[in-house]
Amino acid sequence: MSRQFFVNVVLAIALAMVFLLPPAEGARAFFVFGDSLVDNGNNNYLVTTARADSPPYGIDYPTHRPTGRFSNGYNIPDLISQALGAESTLAYLNPELNGEKLLVGANFASAGIGILNDTGIQFANIIRIFQQLELFAEYQQRLAAIIGPDEAQQRVNQGLVLITLGGNDYVNNYFLTPISARRLQYNIQDYSVLLISEYRKILLRLYELGARRVLVTGTGPIGCVPAALATGSRNGQCAEGPQQAAAIFNPLLINMLQGLNQEIGSDIFVAANAVQMQNNFISNPGGFGFITSKIACCGQGPFNGVGICTVASNLCPDRNVYAFWDPFHPTERANRIIVQTILTGSDEYMSPMNLSTIMALDSKI
Ligand SMILES: *[C@@H]1O[C@H](CO)[C@@H](O)[C@H](O)[C@H]1NC(C)=O
Numbered sequence: 283m284s285r286q287f288f289v290n291v292v293l294a295i296a297l298a299m300v301f302l303l304p305p306a307e308g309a310r311a312f313f314v315f316g317d318s319l320v321d322n323g324n325n326n327y328l329v330t331t332a333r334a335d336s337p338p339y340g341i342d343y344p345t346h347r348p349t350g351r352f353s354n355g356y357n358i359p360d361l362i363s364q365a366l367g368a369e370s371t372l373a374y375l376n377p378e379l380n381g382e383k384l385l386v387g388a389n390f391a392s393a394g395i396g397i398l399n400d401t402g403i404q405f406a407n408i409i410r411i412f413q414q415l416e417l418f419a420e421y422q423q424r425l426a427a428i429i430g431p432d433e434a435q436q437r438v439n440q441g442l443v444l445i446t447l448g449g450n451d452y453v454n455n456y457f458l459t460p461i462s463a464r465r466l467q468y469n470i471q472d473y474s475v476l477l478i479s480e481y482r483k484i485l486l487r488l489y490e491l492g493a494r495r496v497l498v499t500g501t502g503p504i505g506c507v508p509a510a511l512a513t514g515s516r517n518g519q520c521a522e523g524p525q526q527a528a529a530i531f532n533p534l535l536i537n538m539l540q541g542l543n544q545e546i547g548s549d550i551f552v553a554a555n556a557v558q559m560q561n562n563f564i565s566n567p568g569g570f571g572f573i574t575s576k577i578a579c580c581g582q583g584p585f586n587g588v589g590i591c592t593v594a595s596n597l598c599p600d601r602n603v604y605a606f607w608d609p610f611h612p613t614e615r616a617n618r619i620i621v622q623t624i625l626t627g628s629d630e631y632m633s634p635m636n637l638s639t640i641m642a643l644d645s646k647i
């Protein structure tokens with residue numbers, strides 16, 4: 283057998299493996315933790331009021347039906363999955379998440395939760411972040427039962443993780459009522475420092491559980507969402523308190539992540555500055571093809587920002603020209619802009635690197 287022939291056979295086999303493997307095994311696994319910005323439907327299986335399982339949610343999703351995503355169509359994790367060449371992760375509580383599907387990864391996020399356990403208590407039965415981490419450990423045992431403990435460990439270590447926390451600790455805790463327990467206890471600065479020190483513990487636990495590439499987002503522009511414009515501002519200006527909170531929280535987060543990476547000696551945690559990304563289309567909607575960044579597509583009252591999006595709400599005909607879908611959450615179109623920035627953004631948005639760089643680096647291992 284000539285050497286050239288041997289090389290050709292090996293190449294042919296390698297190519298066949300790339301093309302014949304089901305996508306589940308071809309793409310790296312993806313794991314998602316956090317709140318409604320990234321929930322793929324876990325809350326559908328829970329007795330809670332924080333849910334997106336009725337129309338018009340999902341109106342632009344391929345099935346045109348509600349899925350539990352807080353979007354008219356795809357959300358941020360879906361679009362990251364697409365960039366990885368993978369199918370969307372299933373919600374961990376979805377009974378279809380079994381067998382080979384476990385190789386794709388899992389989504390543990392639950393709308394309404396925050397860094398602190400007392401965030402979102404009004405939503406009753408949601409999966410708090412420490413429980414999401416417990417479920418991640420359980421997931422790994424289920425995966426190991428299928429592909430063995432070594433392979434399972436490797437799949438987790440080589441996976442990509444997204445975690446989105448913090449917004450609700452302000453919106454559904456600190457600023458929820460004019461006088462809140464946390465507001466009596468802390469000023470915004472000290473409260474933000476508390477949140478960051480608790481976020482740090484959560485990330486260290488994620489590392490202990492095997493996560494080695496973690497995209498971490500902080501809060502969005504919580505003072506500029508239609509709900510904040512409707513209740514907390516005069517003449518459509520972004521609400522001051524929440525904007526100040528986001529301006530304090532996000533730089534602290536980036537600092538904390540740098541410290542963690544230095545301690546561990548590797549770029550495990552990557553900060554995605556969601557405020558910065560969204561401020562661009564909030565301050566210049568026309569530049570991004572939006573007719574407004576203040577009025578939600580689905581809602582009622584000033585800016586369509588009062589209450590929640592239901593079948594009885596105002597609904598815009600063209601979701602592509604609105605930055606916000608409901609009083610709190612971006613449209614699919616806005617999510618696409620956010621994910622594009624995660625993929626290719628400069629270090630103003632992504633530090634220490636963007637997802638394209640991560641994918642190029644990790645493919646060489
Ligand atoms: C949340 O509750 C869990 C379980 O009781 C506990 O282990 C964890 O430390 C709590 N987190 C915070 C931030 O208080």
Ligand SMILES: *[C@@H]1O[C@H](CO)[C@@H](O)[C@H](O)[C@H]1NC(C)=O
Nearest residue numbers: 625626627628629636638639
């Ligand atoms: C990603 O980040 C790097 C470094 O900041 C930058 O050079 C590159 O243009 C960005 N985009 C892509 C697609 O890699």
